[in-house]
Amino acid sequence: MNRPNSPAARPGLSPATAPLNQVRYLVGVDGGGTGTRVRLSERSGRILGQGESGPSALGQGVEQAWRHVQEALALAAVQAGLAPLDLSQVAIGLGLSGANLIEAVAEFHAQQPGYALVALDNDGFTSVLGAHGGRPGGVIAAGTGAVGEALRADGSRVCISGWGWISGDEGSGAWLGLKAMRHAQQALDGRAVPGALARAVWAVAGQERHTILAWCAKAGQHGYATLAPLVFEAAPDDGVARAFLAEAVAELESLARALDPSEQLPLALSGSIALRLREKFSGNMRARCVEPQGDSADGALLLVRSALNSEPGV
Structure with a gap:
């Protein structure tokens, strides 16, 4: 090979x-x-x-x-x-x-x-x-989008996730923003209890159906990613926001396991979301995180x- x-x-x-x-x-x-x-x-x-x-x-x-x-x-x-x-x-x-x-x-x-x-x-x-x-290791990049790449110890290469914000990029900023917007829409409908996160999204996109639809129509990947910081800010007082962050951690850990099923390669993190979630990772993954050379x-x-x-x- x-x-x-x-x-x-x-x-x-x-x-x-x-x-x-x-x-x-x-x-x-x-x-x-x-x-x-x-x-x-x-x-x-x-x-x-x-x-x-x-x-x-x-x-x-x-x-x-x-x-x-x-x-x-x-x-x-x-x-x-x-x-x-x-x-x-x-x-x-x-x-x-x-x-x-x-x-x-x-x-x-x-x-x-x-x-x-x-x-x-x-x-x-x-x-x-x-x-x-140049040595074996992995990089998990989660900012606006999310992707992981690794050079494995046997010399093989692998790329995981990175399928784009509409159908993939789980754990990314745009993914978190989509979840935040869905929650805000459900809260406006009465299908969810409004809390700190829903109110923060309304403050950005408006609290009327037509303003939210207009915001979503032109948001794109970057626009949804701008909502991700609201999830972090609302988390101390909002159980829904905390659950979204826990899901993001689980998604990025799943990405890391797919990159390296042996769970031994050192991992470097990049992107605002990955760096903000680093302290929430499980012990093994957190221990494998290194500063990029x-x-x-x-x-x-x-x-x-x-x-x-x-x-x-x-």
Whole structure:
């Protein structure tokens, strides 16, 4: 079986376009739907500079992704005091949202502007690599949405949840917000007893049927996620809110067990919901939670370094 750090196991690894023994710089990219962060290092590993630009999620377009990666890299080079880089001397690793879109990945590689080597994976996996320094471990990300990814001890990879806020993402902010809104609607109908949580939702969306319907019609994932803090705030005085938080804990623990049935891998948490619920997790899961060693851009640097080192003759 191919291990995840081998070129054959990583469909986003492109053929080398220049002699890899001439590579002087490594670049790590964390790119999503709201922004792109780039970290530039010497081949030895010393960090030289960082830069940021607009979104580079592949689902938003390959041309945009490369444009923003290049803009962020240019800023990192300026911060490092370097002249514009000769891309034939640069190997780049990217953790991009949407890197599971096969056609977009192929187009992304076809449009690469001349890097000596391009290693591409999804931003969830580079988050795992960064959080655990390339060693086995898992990441549970629960903020607006929820997803878990892990690199297991046998070298296999797994992704759990992340199905989107309408049908999944249990334990996320949008999921909690949906539950809060349903409760507020039921309380307005007289199907539930109004408490602190229902009143807090009414304060946001109104206490009339037409205002609540109008709010829901335009809320979207982000809008529902803005209701999640109300659940935490109401919990001390509202049994319904406390029950919702207990359900969120159970969902995230279920996600963690699916990531690692042995319940032995270290876990890094990210996202506002996961971090706020950390102290409510069961003893075993709480004991396995560790502070991340690095972020997705660090993981992308590890990704490209692994790809570079695996090439023959380098």
